[in-house]
Structure formats: C-alpha cells, structure tokens
Amino acid sequence: MTRDLYIRTIEQHPDKIWDFIIIGGGATGLGAGVDAASRGYDTLLLEQYDFSKGTSSRSTKLIHGGVRYLAQGDISMVLEALEERGLLRQNAPHLFRNLKFIIPSYEWWGGPFYTVGLKVYDMMSGRLDLGPSEYLSREEIMDAIPNLVQDELKGGVIYHDGQFDDSRLAINLAQTIVENGGYVLNYFNVTGLLKDQEGMINGVICTDEETGKQYNIYSKIVINATGVFVDDILRMDEKKHRNTVVPSQGVHLVLDRSFLTGDYAIMIPRTSDGRVLFAVPWHDKVVVGTTDTLVETACIEPRALDEEIEFILTTAVKYLRKAPSRKDVLSVFAGLRPLAAPEEEGQETKEISRGHKITVSLSGLITIMGGKWTTYRKMAEDVIDKAEILGGFEHIPCVTRNMPVHGFVKNINRKDHLYVFGSDLTKIRRMISENPKLGEKIHTALPYLKVEVVWAVRHEMARTVEDVLARRTRALFLDAAASMEMAPIVGKIMGKELGKRRSWRKKQVESYLKTASGYILN
Ligand SMILES: Cc1cc2nc3c(=O)[nH]c(=O)nc-3n(C[C@H](O)[C@H](O)[C@H](O)COP(=O)(O)OP(=O)(O)OC[C@H]3O[C@@H](n4cnc5c(N)ncnc54)[C@H](O)[C@@H]3O)c2cc1C
Numbered sequence: 001m002t003r004d005l006y007i008r009t010i011e012q013h014p015d016k017i018w019d020f021i022i023i024g025g026g027a028t029g030l031g032a033g034v035d036a037a038s039r040g041y042d043t044l045l046l047e048q049y050d051f052s053k054g055t056s057s058r059s060t061k062l063i064h065g066g067v068r069y070l071a072q073g074d075i076s077m078v079l080e081a082l083e084e085r086g087l088l089r090q091n092a093p094h095l096f097r098n099l100k101f102i103i104p105s106y107e108w109w110g111g112p113f114y115t116v117g118l119k120v121y122d123m124m125s126g127r128l129d130l131g132p133s134e135y136l137s138r139e140e141i142m143d144a145i146p147n148l149v150q151d152e153l154k155g156g157v158i159y160h161d162g163q164f165d166d167s168r169l170a171i172n173l174a175q176t177i178v179e180n181g182g183y184v185l186n187y188f189n190v191t192g193l194l195k196d197q198e199g200m201i202n203g204v205i206c207t208d209e210e211t212g213k214q215y216n217i218y219s220k221i222v223i224n225a226t227g228v229f230v231d232d233i234l235r236m237d238e239k240k241h242r243n244t245v246v247p248s249q250g251v252h253l254v255l256d257r258s259f260l261t262g263d264y265a266i267m268i269p270r271t272s273d274g275r276v277l278f279a280v281p282w283h284d285k286v287v288v289g290t291t292d293t294l295v296e297t298a299c300i301e302p303r304a305l306d307e308e309i310e311f312i313l314t315t316a317v318k319y320l321r322k323a324p325s326r327k328d329v330l331s332v333f334a335g336l337r338p339l340a341a342p343e344e345e346g347q348e349t350k351e352i353s354r355g356h357k358i359t360v361s362l363s364g365l366i367t368i369m370g371g372k373w374t375t376y377r378k379m380a381e382d383v384i385d386k387a388e389i390l391g392g393f394e395h396i397p398c399v400t401r402n403m404p405v406h407g408f409v410k411n412i413n414r415k416d417h418l419y420v421f422g423s424d425l426t427k428i429r430r431m432i433s434e435n436p437k438l439g440e441k442i443h444t445a446l447p448y449l450k451v452e453v454v455w456a457v458r459h460e461m462a463r464t465v466e467d468v469l470a471r472r473t474r475a476l477f478l479d480a481a482a483s484m485e486m487a488p489i490v491g492k493i494m495g496k497e498l499g500k501r502r503s504w505r506k507k508q509v510e511s512y513l514k515t516a517s518g519y520i521l522n
Contacts, residue, residue, distance in 0.1 A: 001174060001178050001184065001459060001460060003186070003463070007185070010044075010183075014216075017219060017220060018042045018043065019393070020041055020222075020384075021219040022036070022044070023224050023233060024046075024054075025045055025050070025052065025174065026051075026052055026054045026170070026225070027166075027173075027376040028225040028368055028376060029045055029223070029225035030051065030376070031376035031377055032223055032225055032368070032379075032383050033177040034380060034400060034403075035377075035384045035400055036387075037176075037181055038176075039397075039398065043177065043180075044184075044219070046185055046189075046206055047187070048190065049209075050463070050466070051184070052167040052471055053300060053470075054336075055336055056166055056227075056373065057167035057170070057477075058166075058250075058334065061163055061164055061280065062161060062163055062280070063085045063089075063096065063161070063162030063374045064162060065124065065374075066372075067159070067161075067267070068276045070117065070121055079124055081375055083126075083128060084378055085128065085162045086128020086129070086130075088374075088377070089128075091400075091402070091403060091408065092404070093408065093410055093412065094409050094412055096162055096163070097162065097164070097414070098130045098160055098162065099160070099281075100144075100160055100263065100265070101158065101264065101265045102136070102145055102148075102156050102158050102265070103118075103156055103157045103159070103268075104148055104153060104268075104319065105156045106153060106154060107154065112135070115133065115135045115157050118133035118157055121159060129160075133157060134157070134158055135157055136156050136157065136158055138153050140155075145262055145264050147259065147260050147261055147262075148319060148321065150321070163265075165283070165420055165474065167470070168472075169405070172406040173406075174460075175407070175460070176406045184461070187463055188208055188209065189206060189207050189209055190204045190205070191205050191214075192236055193233075193237055199363055200363055201222050201363045202218055203216060203217050203222070204216075210463070220391045220393075221390060221391045223387060224366065224368070227338040228245055228337075230338065230369050233365070234365070237361055237365050244369065245298075245340065245341060246340075246341050248292050248294055248339050249295050249302055250290035250293075251291045251309065252287050252289030252332070252333055253313070253324070253331075254288075254330045254331040254477060255328055255329065257285055258322060259286050259322050262281075265278060266278065271315050283417070285479070288316050291308040292337075293305065293308060302334040302336055303334055304334045309326070309332060309521065313325065313326065329521045330480065331477050331478060331519045332480075333477055333519060340355075340356075340369055354370065354372050355371065360390060366387055380400065381400065384398065385398070406423075407420075407422030407424055421455075428455055431454065437450065438451035439451060442489050443475075445479050446478060446486070448486070450489075452472065452473055453468050453472075453493040454497055455472075456468050456472035457497040458497065462494070464508060464511075464512075465491050465494060465508040465509060465511075465512040466511070466516075469487065469490060470483075480520045483516055484513055487509045487516075491506075491508045492505060
C-alpha cells in the first residue's frame with residue numbers, strides 16, 4: 001500500500017475513467033472495494049481521514065448473528081448475519097475468535113427460557129455453527145466466571161459467537177483491495193461530485209489532506225459509503241436532500257482483565273433500559289458496553305456522555321464482583337451507528353432495523369447505509385450487484401464468499417499479541433531478527449513493539465501517530481494514558497520512516513495527545 005505511488009499514477013492519468021469510485025474507508029466502503037476489485041473492476045477508494053477512523057474502529061468487536069434481533073423477530077437478518085459470521089471465520093481466521101458467552105440468570109425461569117431461544121440460534125447457524133449452546137448450573141457458571149455476582153444466581157446459558165479486531169480487519173480489507181488491483185487512499189477528502197451534461201454523476205472532486213492539492217477524478221459509478229456522513233454527500237448532489245440517517249451513539253468502557261478473568265464473555269440480555277450489555281475479554285483487557293443514544297449531528301470524534309458512562313458502570317456493578325468505578329476505566333470510546341432513519345415516527349433507536357439499505361439517486365449516485373460489521377461482505381455483494389446494473393456492466397459474479405482476506409493463515413498462536421498480523425508475521429519476525437532493536441517494547445503496560453510502527457508505515461499506509469496508536473495497534477482503545485506516553489517514541493520512529501522534520505513530529509504528538517485525552521475519564 002504505497003500512497004505516494006497511487007497519487008503519482010492518478011496525476012499521470014488525469015483523464016482515466018475508473019469503473020468505481022467508493023467514498024468512505026469504513027467497513028461498508030472497504031467491503032465494497034474488495035468486492036468490486038475482486039470482480040475485476042477498476043476500483044478507487046477514498047477516505048477523508050484514516051481507514052476505519054469512523055464507526056468501524058469503535059464497535060463492540062463482535063461478529064454475531066445478534067441474539068437481541070432474534071428476540072425482536074428479525075429472523076432474516078439473524079440468518080444472514082450468522083452465515084456471514086461463518087464466512088468470516090473461514091476467510092479471516094487470523095482475526096476471528098470463537099468466543100463463549102454466558103447469560104447469567106438470576107430468576108428461576110431465565111435459564112430454560114434462554115436455553116430454548118439459543119437452541120434456535122444454533123439451528124439457524126446451520127453448517128457454519130461455532131458450537132452448541134447449553135444450560136449450566138449455578139456451580140458451573142461460578143466455575144466459568146468466578147468474577148460474577150453470585151447472590152441469587154440460579155444458573156445460566158452458554159452460547160458461541162464471534163469476536164474480531166475491527167480496525168485490523170479494515171486494514172486487511174484495504175490490503176485485499178490493493179492485491180486485487182484496486183487503489184486505496186487515506187486522507188483524501190471528497191468535497192464535491194462531478195456531473196456530465198445530462199446531470200449524471202461521473203466523478204468526484206477531492207483533496208489530498210496532506211498537500212491541500214485538489215483533484216477531479218472520473219468514474220462510471222460513484223458509491224457513497226460514508227456511514228453517518230452519507231447525507232453530506234447526498235447534499236453535494238442535491239442541496240435540499242432530507243436526512244436519511246440518524247446517528248445513534250454507543251459507548252464502551254475498557255477495564256483491566258482482573259474485572260473479568262477466564263475465557264468467557266458475559267451477555268446481559270435486558271438492562272434497565274431494555275438493551276443488551278456485553279462484558280467481553282479483548283486483547284487482554286475487558287470491553288464493557290454499549291449504549292444507544294440518539295445524537296443530533298454526526299462528528300468524527302464523538303465523546304461519551306456522563307450519563308452513558310454512569311449507566312455502564314452501574315449496570316456492570318450489578319454483575320461484576322470486583323465493582324468497577326470511573327478510576328478503573330483505562331479507555332472510553334464512543335461510536336455512531338449509521339441507522340437508516342425510522343420509517344415510523346417515535347420509533348426507538350434500539351427498535352430500528354440494523355439491516356442495510358441501498359438507494360440510487362436520480363443522478364446515479366449509489367448510497368449504502370445501515371448494516372453492521374458482521375454483514376459487511378454481503379452488503380458489498382448487494383451494492384456491487386446493483387451498481388453493475390446501473391453502470392451497464394455485464395454481470396460478473398461475486399467471488400468473496402470463499403476468498404481469503406489479506407493475512408489469512410490457519411495456525412494462530414494467540415498467546416503472542418502479533419498473531420493479528422496473520423501471514424505477515426513471518427516478515428515481521430524477519431525484520432526483528434535483522435534489527436533486534438525493532439523487537440523492543442514501546443511501553444511496559446502494553447505489548448506493542450517498535451517493529452509494528454515501522455511495519456504500519458511501510459505496509460499499512462499509516463500516516464499519523466494516531467493511525468498507529470489507535471488503529472494499527474489498539475493502544476488508544478486499550479489504555480489511553482499508556483498510549484499517550486508512547487506517542488513521542490512512535491512519532492520519532494514514524495518521522496524517520498516518512499522522512500519528516502522534527503516540527504512534524506512535534507505537531508503529531510501534540511495533536512495525538514489532544515485526541516487521546518478524550519478517551520480518559522477525569
Ligand atoms: C457502539 C457500536 C457498537 C457496534 N458493535 C458492533 C459489533 O459488535 N458487531 C457488528 O457487526 N457491528 C457493530 N456495530 C456496527 C458497525 O460498527 C457499523 O455498522 C460499521 O462500522 C459502519 O461502517 P461504515 O463504513 O458504514 O461507517 P464508518 O466506519 O463510519 O465509515 C465511513 C467512512 O466514511 C468517511 N467519509 C465520510 N465523509 C467522507 C468524505 N467526504 N470523503 C471521504 N471519506 C469520507 C469517514 O471518515 C468514515 O471513515 C457497532 C456500532 C456501534 C456504533
């Protein structure tokens with residue numbers, strides 16, 4: 001992934017007409033990029049910040065059918081998500097973990113009730129299932145999760161779902177686009193749409209955020225995959241376009257692993273506000289969340305509200321014996337769900353379908369919104385199928401169902417934190433053996449090594465200190481304070497790799513500290 005080379009090539013061919021330009025480098029856009037490029041289309045993806053800087057790095061990290069959606073009766077969505085869960089396990093095993101979830105029951109009827117529901121969930125997974133759900137006695141639950149509040153505990157149910165690393169998958173998808181002949185550019189902001197004499201969209205106006213240089217790039221089809229920002233792009237096409245997406249904020253708190261030891265996650269199916277709450281072990285920490293708060297406007301760095309933090313902590317205290325408080329929070333992160341605006345007035349956000357929606361504007365702009373990480377591949381297949389018809393292309397069948405994602409490898413040693421690199425791990429190890437200094441840790445609180453910074457710059461298009469600390473490694477999400485202490489070292493290594501001056505490094509570190517301070521609770 002060589003940003004400068006791609007920009008040079010675009011400059012050398014100003015009249016080139018791409019088959020597809022995809023705006024947005026989150027799960028939706030990257031998925032669409034992989035699908036289009038792997039069908040053989042000339043594909044260019046443009047992301048205004050970094051890949052997965054938006055919602056796609058801020059998920060609960062689950063690849064799941066959605067037990068809650070089953071309870072809501074959204075059977076077709078659960079079936080689709082369960083199938084996609086199985087396909088991701090097959091195509092990106094290096095990032096997928098089969099995780100056991102326990103639903104503790106404090107009512108006598110809870111165990112049998114959920115056991116029946118989860119048997120249906122198992123059946124719906126078909127041949128792609130991850131393992132059977134089963135009822136566990138009070139003693140078995142206490143053995144599995146010693147940290148669980150035990151008063152009144154009656155028993156519980158265990159079931160399986162998937163877990164992943166969202167922004168690592170995003171980077172791997174970007175690499176997969178490139179391997180299939182497509183181009184991806186981060187820090188390329190689309191500021192306008194180009195139209196032909198008939199008013200049909202035939203390209204985009206965009207700016208390289210690093211140089212300020214503006215480009216007109218042409219394509220047969222433009223796909224708007226900008227998550228909570230889809231309406232901004234729609235208004236570039238049609239000034240008075242009404243809002244089609246409602247942003248709904250979800251917050252997570254990250255705690256030390258001592259709050260939830262063992263290999264199991266906890267799922268609370270009905271909190272006091274009627275939502276689901278998860279406590280999930282992730283990269284040797286525990287992620288607890290989430291909330292669902294409607295917000296007026298979308299922004300790229302949403303901030304957790306005090307009431308959201310309080311809600312998560314007070315709910316967690318009911319279930320975790322070691323009660324977490326604000327001072328135990330290592331990181332707090334918020335994300336915005338791009339929910340398709342409700343069809344009925346007064347509908348609550350937790351009731352709005354998580355299914356995706358594809359629209360085509362009169363100008364030919366294709367917009368894809370909603371959905372979830374779990375179904376990114378199917379969403380991509382759907383949108384490219386539609387785009388083929390609109391663009392007058394002869395149909396080329398989708399090939400991603402059985403296509404490995406970059407990094408695919410079967411044998412994974414999860415004890416070594418570098419496992420997320422999958423097939424790239426051999427090359428990373430070689431770099432360390434050639435230069436042992438690269439094997440040094442950056443901070444005692446987190447496992448990350450200097451080699452990961454170098455690798456991220458050379459092979460994963462990391463351009464800023466934040467790219468490395470938030471999305472190539474997950475330091476910001478796992479321990480925000482430690483990540484702030486890592487920033488000067490990361491800045492120094494990156495500055496050297498990118499050939500930047502000292503002033504660049506200083507600005508980078510300052511900017512990172514400002515962003516990261518929003519992930520710390522005072
Ligand atoms: C709290 C929370 C928890 C979730 N948990 C899960 C989960 O556990 N499992 C699951 O399957 N799903 C989960 N989801 C849903 C999932 O994360 C989202 O559906 C998915 O990440 C949305 O991806 P996206 O690409 O549509 O949006 P985004 O990731 O926001 O990507 C859109 C991108 O478009 C870019 N962009 C915007 N405007 C422009 C422009 N003008 N030019 C160029 N680029 C532009 C943005 O910078 C952004 O990077 C969760 C969501 C939230 C909020």
